[in-house]
Amino acid sequence: MESIWTLGSRGVAEYAPLDGDTEVDVAILGAGITGLTTALALGEAGLKVMVLESATVGAGVTGGSTGNLYSTLASGQAPLRQKWGDKVAAEVVQARDKAVAHIEALVDRLGIDCRFQRLPAYRLLTEDRQHTRHNLNDELDALISAGLDAEMAEGPRLPFDSWGIRIANQAQFNPLHYLQGLANALLGEGVVIHQHSPVREIDADKGLVWTDTACVAAKHIVQATHTPKGISLLQAGMLVSREYALGARLRSGDYPEGIIWLLDPLHSLRSYRHGEDRYLVVVGEKHKTGEHHGDHYQMLREYLESRFDVEAFTHQWSAQQYSSPDGLPYIGRMHGHDNLYMATGFAADGLVWGTLAGILISDQILGHDNPWQARFGARRITPGKSAMQYARENVIVTKHMVKDYLGTEKLDDFAAIEPGQGRVASVDGEKLAIHRTPEGELKVLSAVCPHLKCIVHWNTSESTWDCPCHGSRFDTSGEVIEGPAYHPLARPKGLD
The missing domain is CATH 3.50.50.60 (FAD/NAD(P)-binding domain)
Incomplete structure (x- = not known):
């Protein structure tokens, strides 16, 4: 979709x-x-x-993307303040606020019909309020210190108990x-x-x-x-992640307005209107690119169905994130x-x-x-603020290089690859990315990422080959979808 x-x-x-x-x-x-x-x-x-x-x-x-525009960060203002201090945290908010205003000015000047509107953002708890109240107080203090109009508030028309922080004058549009x-x-x-x-x-x-x-x-x-x-x-030093989104129509209940971050540990919600139709959008199931743990879209469907009266799921998509050290x-x-x-x-x-x-x-x-x-x-260059993530990411890259080169399964032939399945295997000493389409067509590529020679992994949710080292992604024909790689996955030597 x-x-x-x-x-x-x-x-x-x-x-x-x-x-x-x-x-x-x-x-x-x-x-x-x-x-x-x-x-x-x-x-x-x-x-x-x-x-x-x-x-x-x-x-x-x-x-x-989510189509959400905000002056703070999705990860929270308090962590930013803790790492960088009050002055830089306030500068970040000012710069981001200028960027949102720039978008709004272009929408007005160029007459772009993209449903731009000013709405509040929320950071909400849904349970264990007292346990995390102190963290919310830290977040509220950081938001106010950075110059944002923020206050404690109830959640906006959600079908479950919620409470947290409301940040005024943020925005949404169709990106x-x-x-x-x-x-x-x-x-x-x-x-x-x-x-x-x-x-x-x-x-x-x-x-x-x-x-x-x-x-x-x-x-x-x-x-x-x-x-x-x-x-x-x-x-x-970049942490490369993927996050997933669903669009759904509700059978009953309200479509909540605003940018809503649920700290459970973190999902986001928003609504969207197209003509007379309304949709609820949920985003979550974030994971490191190339490290997949099941069907992420199904996990999101189950999450939304446990909280809303869902009539139908209408859209699904995903996006990649690069987090700096x-x-x-x-x-x-x-x-x-x-x-x-x-x-x-x-x-x-x-x-x-x-x-x-x-x-x-x-x-x-x-x-x-x-x-x-x-x-x-x-x-x-900020070694004091970057060193830990640089070290952690390089350990992860080394782990994947060793594990994927030494631990790849051996495959004698391709008959074991089922329709819709993707597997990485060694065939005659060569690391191959093997996929059989739902219609039965076999697609065989080199599993070696052309960027820095890591081994790609199969993404079941999206039917793509994803590199766990630096985030390059490839379609089933081998073409680059995104990431630092310039060139497609190579054709195996024996199949040229």
């Missing part, structure tokens, strides 16, 4: 893959919220801009419709968007970007790809290259961080001063 945001999708002018060499001022990789926000500012400033998108506008993480509105505005500014044009290589020294069919020469190259492509030291995103010029930019480490807060990234990167390219650039700069 597709995400709920595709309801009433307007689409954008279709551009064929780039098929000829060209030269631009700025090449932007990725047509998500980071890429298009950057492109709009640069296009309006008169620069020649090209956006290269591997799939379609908004088809990546932005189109798989896909917003991006489609931006894309159509870009066309009027002369920005060119090429869909179905995955980038296969970047040479920052020469200012060149290659797709399968063309080479682009650019003065500036922006990697608006959620994580930088190729090999980057920052990837060694020090808790803040990396935005701006990369180490060693003044013409190469990136934006990563958004965790679960990417719509707002992506918008801020578009503002910061376009300001850097245009030579404009921005007060937030130093705080979120991609070249910052």
Whole structure:
């Protein structure tokens, strides 16, 4: 199923893959919220801009998001305050608030119909109130200290007892419709968007970007790809996770309004209206990419059915998150290259961080001063706040490398692979990713991720091959879906 945001999708002018060499001022990789926000500012400033998108506008993480816009962090303001202190915690809120206001201003100025509306956010307990009351008090104090309008409150029209914190003046919208509105505005500014044009290589020294069919020469190259492509030291400290979402219609009961985080340990709820139809959206079942524990969509269905009177499940989708080792995103010029930019480490807060990234990167390219650039700069070094996660993630990568190379099952033939099943096995000494479609077609690929040679794992919920080391994901034909890998999974030697 597709995400709920595709309801009433307007689409954008279709551009064929780039098929000829060209030269631009700025090449932007990725047509998500980071890429298009950057492109709009640069296009309006008169620069020649090209956006290269591997799939379609908004088809990546932005189109798989919650559509929630908030000034705090989904993980809570208190942990941020504890790690960084009052000054930085307040700066984060101010920067994110500026980004939400930027979205609202663009919606108004460009007339984008994306159901943008201001609503409160809630952090709610559903049981053991007294046990965690102190933590809620810490969170409330951190929110107020950062300048947010927050108070203790009951939950909003939920069919179960809830109580917690209400944060005023946050927002929601349809992220896909917003991006489609931006894309159509870009066309009027002369920005060119090429869909179905995955980038296969970047040479920052020469200012060149290659797709399968063309080479682009650019003065500036922006990697608006959620994580930088190729090999980057920052990837060694990123926690890469997946989270799942369902859309449902209710048989009875209210559709709660607002951004609702349930601390159980963490799910989020929101409602969405399309025409006369209303939907409830639930997000949760977060896990490390490549480490799968059953059918995550079924777990979400059971979660929602135990709390609401569900008539039907209508949509399901997922998205990937990259959490930085020090808790803040990396935005701006990369180490060693003044013409190469990136934006990563958004965790679960990417719509707002992506918008801020578009503002910061376009300001850097245009030579404009921005007060937030130093705080979120991609070249910052924060060993005291990053070392623990760097160490933990590298231990996990090493564990997977050893376990997957030494412990892969051996397979004599492919007859044991059932329809719909995916397995990694050694055949004649080669690590293979083997999948049989529900219709019975056998698809066999190398199981070695082309990024840094980890072994991919089968994602039953999504029928994809996911790398547990740095988050590259591949479809059953081997093509890159997302992550740092440039190239598809290889064809096995014996099947060439």
